[in-house]
Amino acid sequence: MFSKVLVANRGEIAVRVMRACKELGIRTVAVYSDADKHSGHVRYADEAYNIGPARAADSYLDHEAVIEAGEKAGADAVHPGYGFLAENAEFAAKVEESEMAWVGPSAAAMERLGEKTKARALMQKADVPVVPGTTEPVESAEEVKEIADEYGYPVAIKAEGGGGGRGLKVVHNEDEVEDQLETAQREGEAYFDNASVYVEKYLEAPRHIEVQILADKHGNVRHLGERDCSLQRRHQKVIEEAPSPALDDDLRERIGEAARRGVDAADYTNAGTVEFLVEDGEFYFMEVNTRIQVEHTVTEQVTGIDVVKWQLRVAAGEELDFSQDDVEIDGHSMEFRINAENAANDFAPATGGTLETYDPPGGIGVRMDDALRQGDDLVTDYDSMIAKLIVTAGDREECIIRSERALEEFDIDGFHTIIPFHRLMLTDETFRAGEHTTKYLDEELDTSRIEQAVEKWGLAESGTDEEEEVTERDFTVEVNGKRFEVSLEERGAPAIPTPAGGSSGSTRSRPDVAESDEEEEVVIEGDGEQIAAEMQGTILSVDVEEGDEVASGDVVCVLEAMKMENDVVAERGGTVSQILVGEGDSVDMGDVLVVLE
Numbered sequence: 386m387f388s389k390v391l392v393a394n395r396g397e398i399a400v401r402v403m404r405a406c407k408e409l410g411i412r413t414v415a416v417y418s419d420a421d422k423h424s425g426h427v428r429y430a431d432e433a434y435n436i437g438p439a440r441a442a443d444s445y446l447d448h449e450a451v452i453e454a455g456e457k458a459g460a461d462a463v464h465p466g467y468g469f470l471a472e473n474a475e476f477a478a479k480v481e482e483s484e485m486a487w488v489g490p491s492a493a494a495m496e497r498l499g500e501k502t503k504a505r506a507l508m509q510k511a512d513v514p515v516v517p518g519t520t521e522p523v524e525s526a527e528e529v530k531e532i533a534d535e536y537g538y539p540v541a542i543k544a545e546g547g548g549g550g551r552g553l554k555v556v557h558n559e560d561e562v563e564d565q566l567e568t569a570q571r572e573g574e575a576y577f578d579n580a581s582v583y584v585e586k587y588l589e590a591p592r593h594i595e596v597q598i599l600a601d602k603h604g605n606v607r608h609l610g611e612r613d614c615s616l617q618r619r620h621q622k623v624i625e626e627a628p629s630p631a632l633d634d635d636l637r638e639r640i641g642e643a644a645r646r647g648v649d650a651a652d653y654t655n656a657g658t659v660e661f662l663v664e665d666g667e668f669y670f671m672e673v674n675t676r677i678q679v680e681h682t683v684t685e686q687v688t689g690i691d692v693v694k695w696q697l698r699v700a701a702g703e704e705l706d707f708s709q710d711d712v713e714i715d716g717h718s719m720e721f722r723i724n725a726e727n728a729a730n731d732f733a734p735a736t737g738g739t740l741e742t743y744d745p746p747g748g749i750g751v752r753m754d755d756a757l758r759q760g761d762d763l764v765t766d767y768d769s770m771i772a773k774l775i776v777t778a779g780d781r782e783e784c785i786i787r788s789e790r791a792l793e794e795f796d797i798d799g800f801h802t803i804i805p806f807h808r809l810m811l812t813d814e815t816f817r818a819g820e821h822t823t824k825y826l827d828e829e830l831d832t833s834r835i836e837q838a839v840e841k842w843g844l845a846e847s848g849t850d851e852e853e854e855v856t857e858r859d860f861t862v863e864v865n866g867k868r869f870e871v872s873l874e875e876r877g878a879p880a881i882p883t884p885a886g887g888s889s890g891s892t893r894s895r896p897d898v899a900e901s902d903e904e905e906e907v908v909i910e911g912d913g914e915q916i917a918a919e920m921q922g923t924i925l926s927v928d929v930e931e932g933d934e935v936a937s938g939d940v941v942c943v944l945e946a947m948k949m950e951n952d953v954v955a956e957r958g959g960t961v962s963q964i965l966v967g968e969g970d971s972v973d974m975g976d977v978l979v980v981l982e
Contacts, residue, residue, distance in 0.1 A: 386701050387411050387462040387486065391455040392426070394466030395445065397772055398677070399426035400756045402464050405693040414458040416451055417868070418444035420766045422861050425756030432458060433868040439766045440971055445469045448476050455485050457866065462700060464488040468768070471676040472499055472546075488700040490675050494653045498673040500545045502583045504651075508670045511650035513643045516662060516669040518585025526563045529556065529584050536586040542566055544573030545581040552576060553620060555587055575925050575945065588669075590822040591662040592631045593617065595674075596644035597684045598657050599695050605705045606649045608641040609684050609692070610714050616816065618732060618826045623803065624810060625680035626719040627687050630781060630819030631663065640668050645709075648673070656681075656696045679722070679773070682754060686718035686777040717784040718777040721792065721807045723755075724769040728806035729839035734769040736921050736974040738762070738800030746794035750777045750787050763800055765921050766971075771802070781819070785811055801844050809838035909965070913982040914957055916941055918972045922951070926968055929979065933961045941979045942966065953978060 390406050391414040392399045403413040403426070415430030420439035427433045434454035437444035444450065446469060455463055463480050465471040471489070478492035489495075498504045506520040517536050522545065523529055533540045533556065542565055544552025552572040554565035566582070574580040597609040613629035614622045628637070644659035647670065658674040658681075681692045690712070695705070725735040743759040755772035757763075763771070776791050778784040789811050795804055810816045815825060860871045909915065925943040929935060936958040944951045959981030966978050 387697065389414060389431075389458065389460045390462045390464055390488070390697070391416065391451070391458060391460040391485070392430070392464050392466060393445070393451050393470055394464075394468065395421055395424060395426050395756075395767065397425075397754045397756045397770075398466040398468075398679075400429050401754050402466055402693055403429050405691060405697065406464075409694060409697060411697070414455065414460050416445070416454050418766070420764050422868075423761070424764060425758060425761065427868065429756070434458065434866050435863050435868065436866075441469065441767060445767075448473075448479055451476075452479060452483055452485075454866070456483070460485055462486040462488055462697075464696070465676065467676050467679060472674070474499055486700050488655070488696050490653050490655045490657060494651055495675045497651050498653070498657075498675055500579075500581070501543060501672055502545065502581075504673055505583075505670065507651055508647050511646045513647045513670045514668060516585045516588065516671065519583045521583070522581040523566075523584050526566055529562050529566055530559055532584045533559070533562070539587040539589075540584050541587040542569040542582050542584055544569055544577060544579065545583065546573060546577030546579040552582070571926065575923075588662050588664050590824050591615075591664040592629070593622075593660070593823050594629055594632065594640060594663050594668065595658050595660040595678070595680075596641055597678070597681060597692065598644055598648050598653075598659060599690075599692070599699070599705060600648055600654045600657070601699045601705045602654050602702060603704045606645050606653075607705055607707065607709050607712060608644050609688050609690055609712055611637060611640060612680055612683055614680060615821055615823050616810065616826065617823050620823075622680065623722055623724075623826075624719060624807065624816075625683055626717065626781075626784075627683040628714055628717070636663070636666065636668065643668070643670070655699050656692055679770075680720050682752065682773060682775045683718040683720050683777075686752065686775060687714050687716055688712060689715070716777055716779050717781040718775060719784055719788055721774040721776070721788070722770050722803070723772040723774060723795075723797075724803045725763055725765075725771050725800050726769050726803050727801040727839065727843075728803045729836040729843070732803065734765065734920060735763060735800040736765055740797065740799045742796050742798035744794075744796040745772070746774070746791040748791070748794075750784075751775075751791050752777070785817060798844065801839075805838040805842035806835055808842050809834060909963065909977055909980060913962055913980050914955070914959055915977045916953060916955060916979045916981065918944060918953070918974055918976045918978055920944070920951075921973050922971070924966050924968055924970045924972060924978070927964060927966065927979075929961050929964070931961050931964055935959065935961060935981065944972070944978075955979075955981060957981070 389412040392402045406413045412431045415427050415433040416436045417427045418439050436450040436454055437447055463485050470476040474492045474495040477487050480487040502520050505515050508515055539555050539557045542554045552569050554569040556562055556565045569582045570580045593614045594611050596611050600606040611629050612625050612627045614625045616624045656677055658678045660671040661668045662671050685692055726732045740759050740761045745753045752775040757771055776788040778787045792808050815821050862869050862871055922944045925945050927942045929941045935955045939955050940952045942953045944953050962982040963980035
C-alpha cells in the first residue's frame with residue numbers, strides 16, 4: 386500500500402479521499418490555489434502545497450505544478466478526485482511516467498472511453514445498446530441535418546469530452562442546427578480543450594440511470610448496482626438515489642451485466658461509472674465516467690463497499706476480494722447536493738459570503754461529506770456545491786421521511802443554499818412516487834412552488850455585523866510553496882494606516898491581474914450604458930466589436946458561471962464604445978464588460 390498520496394482536488398471530495406487514506410494508514414498531501422488558502426481540505430491534510438493563482442487553469446489544471454508538488458512532498462501516488470484533471474488522459478499519462486502511481490484507470494483506457502464516439506463504437510461491439518446516432522465526429526451543419534432527417538428531430542449535439550450538460554445542445558428543427566452546432570463546438574473547446582462533437586437521437590423523457598463498477602488488474606470486474614440521477618436542472622443532478630425506483634429486477638440485472646461487459650471489453654481498471662438512459666422499458670448506453678462520481682456515496686451506503694478505498698487498493702495492485710454474487714443491495718439511500726445557490730432566482734450561484742452558521746444534521750442514517758466549517762468564507766472560483774447530505778434507511782419511504790428530518794435540522798446562514806428546494810421535492814407527489822424524468826424540473830414543475838419554498842425555509846436577509854477586535858490572529862505562511870500555520874498575539878498594537886488612493890472617473894480592477902501594490906486599472910470612458918457581469922465567471926466569447934450597433938436584447942458576450950453558459954445582453958440599444966474583456970478573462974459580479982454610447 387502507498388505511504389503518501391497527493392489529492393489533486395479540493396473541497397469535500399478531497400476530504401473524502403483523505404479520510405479513506407487515513408483509514409488505510411496513508412499520509413495525505415493537499416494542493417491549493419491562492420483562493421483556497423484557508424479551505425477545509427487544506428486544514429485536513431497532513432501537508433499542503435500552493436500550486437498557483439485562483440484561476441483553475443493556473444493552479445488545479447496545471448499539470449506541471451501538481452506533479453511538482455507531489456515530487457516535493459515525496460508522494461508515491463496521485464488521486465484526482467472528480468472534475469479538474471480526473472478524466473484528463475494526458476495528465477494521467479504524465480503521472481504514470483513519473484515516480485508516482487495514478488489512482489484511476491490507465492491513460493490508454495481513459496482515451497478509449499473518454500471520447501464519446503470511441504466509447505459508443507466500443508459498446509456496440511460489446512453488445513451494449515446505444516442511443517441511435519453517429520460513432521464518428523461531425524464537422525458540418527449538413528451532416529447534422531442528414532442525421533436528423535434519418536432519426537427525426539429533436540437530436541442532441543454533444544461535445545466529445547462533455548459532461549454535466551456542458552457541450553450539449555438540443556436541436557428541435559433545421560433552423561437551429563448551425564447556431565447550436567457552433568455553440569456545442571465552442572463549449573467543447575472552452576471546457577474540455579476538444580471542439581469535436583457527435584450527434585444522437587434526443588430521447589424525450591428518459592430516466593438517467595448509472596451503474597458503479599470496480600475492476601482490478603487481475604481481470605475481475607464487478608458492478609455495485611445502479612443509481613437513479615433523473616432529478617436534474619439543465620442537465621445538472623441535484624438529488625441522486627440508490628437503488629432506482631424505476632427499474633424492475635429484470636431490467637436492473639440486464640443493465641448491470643451490460644455495464645460489466647462494456648468495461649471488460651475496454652480493458653478497464655479501477656472505479657468507473659457507466660451511464661444509461663432508460664425509456665419505455667429499454668436502456669441505452671450514454672457514456673462512461675472514468676473517475677469517481679459525486680454520487681458514489683449512495684452506492685457505498687446500500688452496498689457497504691468503500692469505493693474510494695478500493696480505488697487505492699486496486700491502484701496498489703490488490704485483487705477484488707468479493708464476487709459479483711457477494712454484492713447485495715440493502716436499504717435505500719439518497720444524496721442531496723448542498724449548493725450555494727438561490728433556487729428562487731433560477732438557481733443563481735452565490736457570489737460570496739461567510740458561513741455565519743453551519744450546523745449540519747446528525748442521527749442514525751445521516752452522513753455528511755463536507756469540508757467547510759462555521760466561519761469559513763465561501764470560495765466562488767470553482768463550483769457551487771459546498772457539501773453533500775446522504776440519508777439512508779430501510780426502504781425508500783423511510784428514507785424520504787428521514788431526509789425530511791435531516792434537512793429540517795440542517796442550519797446554514799450567510800448565503801443562499803438549495804436546502805429549501807430539497808425540502809420542497811420531498812413533499813412533491815411526482816418525486817415521492819418515483820415518477821420523475823430528466824425533464825421534470827425544467828419542463829413540468831411549477832417554479833412558483835420553488836419561490837414559495839425559499840420564502841418559507843430560505844435565508845433570512847440581514848445586515849453585516851461590524852467585526853469585533855481580536856487579540857489573537859492566525860497566519861498562513863509559505864516556504865518553497867509549502868504551507869505552515871503561525872499563531873501570533875497582538876498586544877495593544879497601533880492600527881496600520883492604509884494609504885489613500887483612487888482616481889478620477891469610473892474604474893474597475895482587471896480580474897485576471899494578481900494583487901499587487903500597483904494593481905492595473907482600466908478606465909471606463911464616457912457616461913454611456915455600462916453592461917456589467919451579473920455573477921462571477923469566465924468570458925467564453927465576445928460577440929461585438931467597438932463601433933458595432935446593437936439593439937435591445939442583443940447578445941454582447943457569453944459568460945460561463947458554475948458550469949452554465951449565460952448570454953449577456955444589452956438592455957438598451959446603442960453603439961459599442963468600449964470592450965473591457967476578452968475571451969478567457971475571469972470576471973467578478975459587477976465588473977463592467979461593455980460600454981454603449
